[in-house]
Amino acid sequence: MSDVSAVIAQAWAQMSGWEVAAVILAIAYLLLAVRQNSLCWYCAFASTAIYTALFWDVQLLMESALNVYYMAMAIYGWWQWRHGGQQDSPLPVRRWGIKQHSLTFAAIAAITLVSGTLLSRYTEAAWPYVDSFTTWASVITTFMVARKILENWLYWMVINSTSIFLFIDRGLYLTALLLVSYLIISIFGLINWQKDYRRQYRQQPAYG
Incomplete structure (x- = not known):
């Protein structure tokens, strides 16, 4: 346990001011x-603007590109949350029905299979299929957040x-600890959004 604590302390000490700011903003x-x-x-x-620059600086180009997508979704999400309702x-x-979730699962599985196969064949990526799953599932789930789909919190938990x-597994203990906090916050997010959904749509069917 002391070894893990030492690694976390060392990782924290190595974090730049910009990275700390990005983490705080993400939380x-x-x-x-x-x-x-x-x-x-x-x-x-x-937060994603900072991460875009940080990842580009350390030559993690795909991660940098992913955060450009997150920046675009931040703009889209802001607009939807403020103006996406009726009039x-x-x-x-809102909620998705079984059909929407089934299509989402199928899309994530298909993209993960293709991406994981390419990574495993042409790169030395660690856990190519797991890495692909978390990446593509995050892309789709971010869209769900922007559309205020209740079940997004369940997706984030997974x-x-x-x-x-x-x-x-990769020894990124500080990042893992950050995601533990995300996991806990996701539980409260599901509870709060579900209460609001029940209050507004108690007698209405799920949206498609």
């Missing part, structure tokens, strides 16, 4: 998202749990 984004506060998207945009009203919490295993 702020989640906490505000739990409360359905559209200010969360400002935090998301700032330009704030977007309410993604974060898988990512924790991945980062521990």
